[in-house]
Amino acid sequence: MLKLxxxxxxxxxxxxxxxxxxxxxxxxxxxxNSSGGNSAAPTTGSKGNAGNTGNAKPQDxxxxxxxxxxxxxxxxxxxxxxxxxxxxxxxxxxxxxxxxVFDGLFEAGENSELVPALAESYQVSEDGLAYTxxxxxxVKFHNGSGLTSKDVDYSYAxxxxxxxxxxxxxxxxxxxKIETPDDYTVVIKxxxxxxxxxxxxxxxxxxxxxxxxxxxxxxxxxxxFASYTPGQQLVLEKNDDFYDKDKAPTIDRVEFKIxxxxxxxxxxxxxxxxxxVPGISSQGALQLGDGFDIVSGPQNMVxxxxxxxxxxPLNDVKVRQAINxxxxxxxxxxxxxxxxxxxxxxxxxxxxxxxxxxGLEKRYEHNVEEAKKLLKEAGYExxxxxxxxxPSNYPFHVDTAQVIAEQLKAVGIQATIKQIEWSxxxxxxxxxxxxxxxxxxxxxxxxxxxxxxxxETKYAKNFFKFSNSEFDALIGQARQExxxxxxxxxxxxxxxxxxxxxxxxxxxxxSRSVAMKNTLKGFKMYPVQKYDFAAMYYEGK
Amino acid sequence: xxxxxxxxxxxxxxxxxxxxITFLVFxxxxxxxxxxxxxxxxxxxxxxxxxxxxxxxxxxxxxxxSWIKDxxxxxxxxxxxxxxxxxxxxxxxxxxxxxxxxxxxGLTLIIGLPLGIYIARRDGKISALFLSVLTQLGxxxxxxxxxxxxxxxxxxxxxxxxxxxxxxxxxxxLGALKSLFLPALALAIPGIAVxxxxxxxxxxxxSRMDYVRTARSKGLRERxxxxxxxxxxxxxxxxxxxxxxxxxxxxxxxVVENVFALPGLGNLLITSIGTRxxxxxxxxxxxxxxxxxxxxxxxxxxYKIIDPRIRLKR
Numbered sequence: 130m131l132k133l134x135x136x137x138x139x140x141x142x143x144x145x146x147x148x149x150x151x152x153x154x155x156x157x158x159x160x161x162n163s164s165g166g167n168s169a170a171p172t173t174g175s176k177g178n179a180g181n182t183g184n185a186k187p188q189d190x191x192x193x194x195x196x197x198x199x200x201x202x203x204x205x206x207x208x209x210x211x212x213x214x215x216x217x218x219x220x221x222x223x224x225x226x227x228x229x230v231f232d233g234l235f236e237a238g239e240n241s242e243l244v245p246a247l248a249e250s251y252q253v254s255e256d257g258l259a260y261t262x263x264x265x266x267x268v269k270f271h272n273g274s275g276l277t278s279k280d281v282d283y284s285y286a287x288x289x290x291x292x293x294x295x296x297x298x299x300x301x302x303x304x305x306k307i308e309t310p311d312d313y314t315v316v317i318k319x320x321x322x323x324x325x326x327x328x329x330x331x332x333x334x335x336x337x338x339x340x341x342x343x344x345x346x347x348x349x350x351x352x353x354f355a356s357y358t359p360g361q362q363l364v365l366e367k368n369d370d371f372y373d374k375d376k377a378p379t380i381d382r383v384e385f386k387i388x389x390x391x392x393x394x395x396x397x398x399x400x401x402x403x404x405x406v407p408g409i410s411s412q413g414a415l416q417l418g419d420g421f422d423i424v425s426g427p428q429n430m431v432x433x434x435x436x437x438x439x440x441x442p443l444n445d446v447k448v449r450q451a452i453n454x455x456x457x458x459x460x461x462x463x464x465x466x467x468x469x470x471x472x473x474x475x476x477x478x479x480x481x482x483x484x485x486x487x488g489l490e491k492r493y494e495h496n497v498e499e500a501k502k503l504l505k506e507a508g509y510e511x512x513x514x515x516x517x518x519x520p521s522n523y524p525f526h527v528d529t530a531q532v533i534a535e536q537l538k539a540v541g542i543q544a545t546i547k548q549i550e551w552s553x554x555x556x557x558x559x560x561x562x563x564x565x566x567x568x569x570x571x572x573x574x575x576x577x578x579x580x581x582x583x584x585e586t587k588y589a590k591n592f593f594k595f596s597n598s599e600f601d602a603l604i605g606q607a608r609q610e611x612x613x614x615x616x617x618x619x620x621x622x623x624x625x626x627x628x629x630x631x632x633x634x635x636x637x638x639x640s641r642s643v644a645m646k647n648t649l650k651g652f653k654m655y656p657v658q659k660y661d662f663a664a665m666y667y668e669g670k
Numbered sequence: 671x672x673x674x675x676x677x678x679x680x681x682x683x684x685x686x687x688x689x690x691i692t693f694l695v696f697x698x699x700x701x702x703x704x705x706x707x708x709x710x711x712x713x714x715x716x717x718x719x720x721x722x723x724x725x726x727x728x729x730x731x732x733x734x735x736s737w738i739k740d741x742x743x744x745x746x747x748x749x750x751x752x753x754x755x756x757x758x759x760x761x762x763x764x765x766x767x768x769x770x771x772x773x774x775x776g777l778t779l780i781i782g783l784p785l786g787i788y789i790a791r792r793d794g795k796i797s798a799l800f801l802s803v804l805t806q807l808g809x810x811x812x813x814x815x816x817x818x819x820x821x822x823x824x825x826x827x828x829x830x831x832x833x834x835x836x837x838x839x840x841x842x843x844l845g846a847l848k849s850l851f852l853p854a855l856a857l858a859i860p861g862i863a864v865x866x867x868x869x870x871x872x873x874x875x876x877s878r879m880d881y882v883r884t885a886r887s888k889g890l891r892e893r894x895x896x897x898x899x900x901x902x903x904x905x906x907x908x909x910x911x912x913x914x915x916x917x918x919x920x921x922x923x924x925v926v927e928n929v930f931a932l933p934g935l936g937n938l939l940i941t942s943i944g945t946r947x948x949x950x951x952x953x954x955x956x957x958x959x960x961x962x963x964x965x966x967x968x969x970x971x972x973y974k975i976i977d978p979r980i981r982l983k984r
């Protein structure tokens with residue numbers, strides 16, 4: 130028990146080591162990162178062309194490129210899977226591993242588009258209440274059984290709670306009835322219009338009446354689940370019967386190694402014991418040297434300082450705006466993220482091209498005078514005391530809090546930082562909203578509803594305690610709007626409203642950097658955390 | 671006989687007390703095991719489902735009592751985080767921690783004892799001074815830093831050992847040894863330094879004792895004085911330290927396990943606290959308390975063998 134202190138020491142050590150490395154390498158950084166740049170296109174570090182290699186077809190192994198068949202990719206993962214059953218898992222890391230085992234009717238594309246996977250085509254009725262999916266024929270699950278509409282029925286009934294049990298996903302709450310007119314047609318009838326429903330169809334389709342998903346997951350994806358040893362590794366093997374020959378995997382085996390320490394992962398990559406480290410820090414990337422590719426791009430995350438909108442004095446919009454003026458986001462991006470982040474103005478990352486409202490990041494340009502003026506108007510001329518509660522296991526957010534506390538001093542706000550353990554944060558801050566300000570990163574989703582829905586008054590985990598009838602109306606309208614462009618417009622208005630109301634301080638979308646051996650090709654960056662190992666391959670000599 | 675009964679009663683009481691305190695502390699700590707496993711992206715329905723599987727709707731006290739009941743019958747309950755029997759998890763993790771403890775203890779003794787004697791015999795010479803500076807460093811340097819240094823030197827530069835992970839003994843004994851050597855060394859180095867310093871100091875103390883002077887004047891050879899008389903008398907404090915070191919490593923070593931990504935008990939302990947996995951934590955706490963008491967007992971026995979004058983009284 131005494132050793133508990135050591136986890137703190139580890140963090141300290143990591144900081145020390147990285148700072149050593151930094152001072153050794155000089156601080157030339159990656160200077161020219163366009164801070165206003167909204168392009169979601171991945172930028173490739175050091176060695177060049179990893180960004181655009183994924184297009185070659187897997188069959189033409191011979192002539193064109195030196196593509197090698199087979200091989201194993203060993204990937205460092207920081208966390209253990211929460212559950213192998215896709216319906217019982219919520220962790221992003223788990224999803225990104227198991228996404229290779231399971232396919233849905235659609236898959237997420239590189240530009241947030243929906244790419245047909247198990248569904249060949251779909252149709253929406255004019256009233257927007259009936260979705261007809263035509264299934265691809267000749268699809269086999271890993272247990273050998275062929276995919277039919279019955280499997281989709283079974284899967285969706287489970288999610289929507291139509292099988293007489295509790296539902297497993299609120300995204301399927303609108304589903305009223307599932308019909309299967311023939312083996313390859315599924316008609317889903319909704320109770321009410323739900324524009325977010327289409328994107329929900331990226332969820333895994335599981336074989337009918339198979340209840341062992343938590344132990345031995347079976348899907349129809351390009352890789353088969355092979356084994357999971359808690360604390361050590363999760364192994365996937367190539368699915369030789371994958372239905373889509375154009376996207377069939379080349380790699381034989383993927384091993385996710387569970388490595389809790391990020392520095393060890395970098396050393397393992399350097400020594401050749403690991404082939405790929407997703408989410409490498411910029412310090413880690415500097416240590417690597419030759420022989421590695423680093424691909425980075427916006428990860429569709431919103432790092433923000435949430436303000437409890439019901440706590441005095443934060444319940445005053447002027448105070449919240451003053452805090453927004455007082456915080457200099459550029460400084461945070463340059464120091465904490467070492468320039469690898471895109472400035473935000475609302476709860477949406479530019480990676481969500483279609484829905485992102487441009488220009489909001491300029492709404493509160495750093496302005497101490499304006500902040501002081503607003504505080505004076507609100508009656509807090511002499512400032513006030515503010516506690517920023519941060520989860521201690523995220524050094525990134527802790528560092529951000531330190532910079533912000535310093536910046537708030539300039540306008541007279543005395544901020545103290547309270548570090549708490551992640552589990553306590555989830556309970557106190559996230560579930561019960563017992564806090565004043567906190568810093569956290571919210572992972573992006575494919576559908577804007579899931580992103581902005583967090584601010585709805587009725588949302589159970591609305592820890593911002595933001596409540597605005599105009600906002601609720603916009604979100605409600607957007608949910609019913611089937612026209613894609615009109616819907617996007619509504620979400621843009623909702624973002625603007627969040628910015629005007631200064632519901633939180635939206636800081637940045639920190640870049641995601643993935644480091645891998647430079648012989649490993651075909652990596653593609655997605656607006657959600659997704660690693661498509663079917664598209665990856667080793668380059669031959 | 672009464673001595674053993676006494677020890678057993680003490681063991682039982684310690685374990686019970688530790689267990690109750692752990693339970694009470696957990697009641698005060700905020701945190702919902704289901705929410706912790708699923709994180710901020712959890713769907714409300716998923717949360718409800720997981721809470722049901724974890725059996726969280728039952729009051730905490732009731733769950734604790736049923737864990738005690740399970741444990742007293744030899745089953746150790748079910749882990750909330752892993753949704754598997756705690757006994758199975760322990761079975762996977764114990765070999766790693768025990769191998770690590772044995773290896774690092776072996777290294778500590780093999781390196782520590784001879785160097786301690788050497789340094790005491792050459793007291794005042796340059797080589798001894800150099801070694802003392804090294805031991806000073808060994809005590810001061812934290813093991814995680816050592817771990818990284820060892821990886822950098824032996825794995826990244828010379829590629830002699832794997833950088834991370836564990837290979838089970840039954841799969842490949844050589845692989846297992848290779849995968850555990852660096853972590854064992856990282857764990858052993860501070861212990862080696864402590865053993866050297868203790869042994870040196872007590873040996874030097876002993877060398878000023880009357881019996882040593884008598885032995886010398888009697889014309890005994892220096893070797894014989896050192897190994898037959900002084901060393902035996904110096905082993906008692908060293909044994910105490912070694913006992914503490916073993917108990918420590920058998921309880922799992924959080925930092926070293928993390929750095930080398932080893933699936934040992936230290937890692938599990940942290941996870942069980944972080945995820946508020948009471949059945950798992952209670953079992954681990956029980957195990958650690960048990961280990962500490964047992965090691966103390968063995969050390970007491972060894973005292974008696976080394977120095978028969980010591981009586982285990984009362």
